[in-house]
Amino acid sequence: MSTTNTVTTTAVSVQNVRKVYQRDSIQIKVLDGINLEVQQGEFVALMGPSGSGKTTLLNLIAGIDRVTSGKVVVAGTDLTPLSEGELAKWRSRNIGFIFQFYNLIPVLNAVENVELPLLLTPLSGRERRERAMTALRIVGLEDRAKHYPRQLSGGQEQRVAIARAVVTDPTVLVADEPTGDLDHQSAEEILTLMETFNKEFHKTILMVTHDPRAAAKARIQHHLDKGVLSN
Amino acid sequence: MKFAPLILKHLRKNWIRTLSTVLAMAVCIFLICTLQTVVDAVNYGLHLGNASRLVTRHYVSLVFNLPNNYEAKIAAVTGVKNITIVTWFGGMYRGDLKYFFPNLAVEPEKFLAIYPEIMLPEDQKQAWFHDGRGCIIGRKLAEKWGWKVGDAFQLESFIPPYRVGKPFEFVIDGIYDTDLVKYPATDLTAMYFNYKYLYEATGEKTGVGTLTELIDDPSHAGAISKAIDAEFENSDTQTKTETEQQFIAGFVAMAGNLALLLNGIGLAVAFTILLVTANTMSIAVRERQQEIGVLKTLGFPSGLVMALILVEALLLGAMGGALGLLLAGGAIRVLPSVPYIGDVVRQFPGLGLSSRIVTYGLGTALLLGLLAGFVPALLAYRARITEVLRQL
Numbered sequence: 043m044s045t046t047n048t049v050t051t052t053a054v055s056v057q058n059v060r061k062v063y064q065r066d067s068i069q070i071k072v073l074d075g076i077n078l079e080v081q082q083g084e085f086v087a088l089m090g091p092s093g094s095g096k097t098t099l100l101n102l103i104a105g106i107d108r109v110t111s112g113k114v115v116v117a118g119t120d121l122t123p124l125s126e127g128e129l130a131k132w133r134s135r136n137i138g139f140i141f142q143f144y145n146l147i148p149v150l151n152a153v154e155n156v157e158l159p160l161l162l163t164p165l166s167g168r169e170r171r172e173r174a175m176t177a178l179r180i181v182g183l184e185d186r187a188k189h190y191p192r193q194l195s196g197g198q199e200q201r202v203a204i205a206r207a208v209v210t211d212p213t214v215l216v217a218d219e220p221t222g223d224l225d226h227q228s229a230e231e232i233l234t235l236m237e238t239f240n241k242e243f244h245k246t247i248l249m250v251t252h253d254p255r256a257a258a259k260a261r262i263q264h265h266l267d268k269g270v271l272s273n
Numbered sequence: 274m275k276f277a278p279l280i281l282k283h284l285r286k287n288w289i290r291t292l293s294t295v296l297a298m299a300v301c302i303f304l305i306c307t308l309q310t311v312v313d314a315v316n317y318g319l320h321l322g323n324a325s326r327l328v329t330r331h332y333v334s335l336v337f338n339l340p341n342n343y344e345a346k347i348a349a350v351t352g353v354k355n356i357t358i359v360t361w362f363g364g365m366y367r368g369d370l371k372y373f374f375p376n377l378a379v380e381p382e383k384f385l386a387i388y389p390e391i392m393l394p395e396d397q398k399q400a401w402f403h404d405g406r407g408c409i410i411g412r413k414l415a416e417k418w419g420w421k422v423g424d425a426f427q428l429e430s431f432i433p434p435y436r437v438g439k440p441f442e443f444v445i446d447g448i449y450d451t452d453l454v455k456y457p458a459t460d461l462t463a464m465y466f467n468y469k470y471l472y473e474a475t476g477e478k479t480g481v482g483t484l485t486e487l488i489d490d491p492s493h494a495g496a497i498s499k500a501i502d503a504e505f506e507n508s509d510t511q512t513k514t515e516t517e518q519q520f521i522a523g524f525v526a527m528a529g530n531l532a533l534l535l536n537g538i539g540l541a542v543a544f545t546i547l548l549v550t551a552n553t554m555s556i557a558v559r560e561r562q563q564e565i566g567v568l569k570t571l572g573f574p575s576g577l578v579m580a581l582i583l584v585e586a587l588l589l590g591a592m593g594g595a596l597g598l599l600l601a602g603g604a605i606r607v608l609p610s611v612p613y614i615g616d617v618v619r620q621f622p623g624l625g626l627s628s629r630i631v632t633y634g635l636g637t638a639l640l641l642g643l644l645a646g647f648v649p650a651l652l653a654y655r656a657r658i659t660e661v662l663r664q665l
């Protein structure tokens with residue numbers, strides 16, 4: 043997958059995707075024929091009202107949910123036919139996740155949280171620790187390596203989460219309202235950090251947000267409404 | 274194991290929960306192993322006896338004696354090679370049950386012929402055969418009281434017909450040993466003396482407690498037993514004859530029933546601990562939905578997430594099991610020196626935490642951990658990311 047990855051310049055290709063949730067006898071059409079292309083190195087903001095299916099679309103692209111019909115190709119891999127296990131493996135290599143509520147593991151300290159995705163690689167303990175420390179340094183929290191999530195502010199937690207997202211050097215970063223739980227100042231820091239990863243490390247970023255200021259940081263903005271995408 | 278910190282930190286973070294679960298598990302394993310050790314000791318006692326020896330006693334109860342003339346009648350039954358009186362004297366050293374050791378009135382020459390496991394130097398044997406007030410004692414009994422050949426001591430029986438107003442006086446003629454390889458179950462804490470002394474001291478009024486017969490062929494034990502009992506079918510005092518093994522089995526049946534009861538208690542405790550541990554694990558996992566979702570999102574395979582929870586539960590089991598075994602080992606070492614209880618426990622030779630019981634205890638603990646962790650682990654295995662993490 044990483045070889046195809048270098049050949050194509052398309053990082054994400056969503057083709058005619060429909061997503062229907064079945065609740066008892068009721069069918070909820072969340073996405074209705076979505077088409078989306080994201081080139082490598084782009085920073086894309088997905089906007090739209092609450093309940094419009096932003097998270098659902100992001101989940102499909104990140105390989106943690108499945109389309110009802112259509113096709114999702116990310117980092118050169120068609121996700122549609124993959125099994126759960128194959129998807130898990132694929133995620134661990136290609137996607138970095140940033141959540142609204144950080145989702146750090148409370149019993150692990152900052153550096154252990156950052157190290158977590160590396161546990162699935164064949165790296166040695168020392169190599170893992172070194173990489174995790176490097177990632178923490180990039181987000182400016184090297185001195186907080188031994189702090190536990192509850193000892194960190196929201197903004198710091200989110201920076202640790204970003205370090206965790208980038209530590210495996212994934213192709214695509216997905217962020218679902220990464221500033222949704224933060225004050226203005228922290229949000230600004232997080233957005234700057236994401237910009238840095240996009241510009242300096244050429245990470246493709248897909249960010250869901252309904253904060254116009256956040257969306258302004260992205261180079262491309264898409265609007266999702268009633269299951270249909272518009273620019 | 275690189276995932277160890279994650280598991281250990283969970284156990285440490287909820288240390289109160291971990292500690293109480295481990296302690297509960299430890300108590301459970303302690304109980305099960307201690308009880309099982311006692312049960313084993315009792316079962317071992319069942320094999321003490323020899324199939325080529327029969328024991329004849331009063332049909333109604335051991336409490337009643339048999340008439341003295343029965344010995345000769347039984348000796349005449351086909352298949353009976355030798356016979357000796359074995360009468361439980363119930364003598365208390367220093368008049369106190371606290372210092373109790375088994376003491377029995379026998380017919381020395383015939384007794385030693387029938388019981389090859391009682392091993393004595395020839396000169397001590399001869400001394401005993403010719404000494405009306407002589408007795409022989411086991412090596413362990415001698416060591417316990419520092420007794421030597423030639424020493425004298427007194428016993429007072431707690432059985433009313435044998436209480437003749439003054440204590441019985443005995444002189445030690447011999448100290449017996451055994452071949453522990455051939456006869457591992459031989460009691461080296463007993464004392465044997467001449468039945469004639471008892472008979473004469475009680476005014477020739479006492480009967481015999483039991484009669485032990487040596488038979489020519491163990492496979493005829495059933496037929497010979499029937500023949501002996503048939504001999505007295507129409508008399509006032511009927512008999513009950515069985516192999517020494519069966520006799521001992523009957524003797525410890527009560528203890529056996531107790532063991533069954535104790536095992537039942539152990540099982541009930543184990544079941545309770547299973548529920549406690551299962552509860553601990555399911556709370557732990559329920560509190561960790563977010564973590565499970567995150568791990569899966571990061572690409573941890575469902576099987577690995579399940580394994581992490583199972584290992585955590587197994588670890589609880591292992592810690593509880595180890596602690597429980599430690600407690601049981603200590604208790605079993607201390608038990609023989611506990612007053613009263615010790616007297617009972619000491620009767621079982623080779624009492625100790627066997628490797629079988631260690632395996633059994635640890636296995637039970639791990640199984641309990643595994644069972645307790647299984648459902649929570651399965652739920653974690655099945656958990657869907659999009660449902661446990663509604664917000665990506």
Ligand SMILES: Nc1ncnc2c1ncn2[C@@H]1O[C@H](COP(=O)(O)OP(=O)(O)O)[C@@H](O)[C@H]1O
Pocket residue numbers: 063064065070072090091092093094095096097098099659660
């Ligand atoms: N697992 C699910 N089962 C049923 N309906 C769902 C599920 N996930 C999301 N939905 C529904 O899909 C719609 C879009 O949800 P979502 O993608 O979370 O919207 P957004 O992130 O834009 O707020 C909502 O109406 C929501 O109720």
Ligand SMILES: [Mg+2]
Pocket residue numbers: 096097098218
């Ligand atoms: Mg959403």
